């Protein structure tokens with residue numbers, strides 16, 4: 001079995017979800033994973049014991065051994081880290097960032113010319129192998145490194161290769177929208193507990209309802225058609241849908257998407 005060395009710089013929520021996803025998959029590669037963060041040593045200890053990863057107090061040492069370096073830290077931390085990394089990165093290595101707004105061109109512009117770069121936009125469901133991850137590759141990435149990264153992304157769930165511009169526009173849809181879905185779930189759970197049941201039951205009812213709805217969507221049927229199938233003409237669901245329409249539900253969702261993507265662009269360091 002091939003061993004591939006992966007270094008995560010940043011050990012927060014996204015790194016944890018990705019490592020959990022990678023460790024779930026029984027694929028053709030053995031992943032030797034190192035993890036570094038800024039200062040939270042308790043976090044590194046927790047990751048080490050849970051996921052068989054190596055904690056690194058100085059990522060520069062581990063960077064030399066890495067085949068793939070994944071930047072999983074806030075966009076604002078990239079400038080300094082990339083400046084240092086540019087003195088260490090080697091031509092055969094792949095540098096990938098999951099930071100919102102960063103862009104594969106932004107990444108490449110701060111590293112030596114020809115450095116192999118990729119920009120990923122996973123989501124938190126990577127932890128359960130159900131992320132919808134976007135991936136934009138830089139021009140210089142070799143077929144071998146594309147395949148290695150693809151193997152990581154298969155561990156996280158589904159992935160979709162697209163352009164950098166598409167990742168900018170779709171960040172809110174795949175990276176952030178799980179939080180919107182969780183807010184919807186929270187509102188439904190609150191209604192369920194206020195009206196009829198306990199919290200555990202409410203979680204099951206709402207979670208299974210969302211899972212079933214997602215499966216129907218993934219079967220390829222359009223949401224308008226599925227909505228019509230639920231809403232019997234003149235029936236109960238139609239009354240609830242009118243309230244959402246009155247509140248301009250779809251417009252508000254679009255506003256949230258735009259605000260998210262704008263903020264992502266603003267957080268990224270200038271190229």
Ligand SMILES: NC(=O)C1=CN([C@@H]2O[C@H](COP(=O)(O)OP(=O)(O)OC[C@H]3O[C@@H](n4cnc5c(N)ncnc54)[C@H](OP(=O)(O)O)[C@@H]3O)[C@@H](O)[C@H]2O)C=CC1
Nearest residue numbers: 010011012013014037038039040072073074075077099100
């Ligand atoms: N959370 C999500 O669902 C998603 C997040 N992302 C992206 O993932 C990235 C991380 O987000 P998230 O995990 O939520 O954030 P967290 O705040 O949970 O984690 C950030 C991590 O980065 C580390 N860090 C900060 N500065 C540095 C530095 N200079 N050098 C090394 N490590 C550093 C922190 O270390 P310490 O704790 O020691 O300070 C921490 O481990 C962001 O760029 C975000 O845009 C992308 C898609 C989804």
Ligand SMILES: O=C(O)[C@@H]1CCC=N1
Nearest residue numbers: 099100171175176264
């Ligand atoms: O909130 C954030 O900035 C990150 C980007 C996508 C999801 N979380």
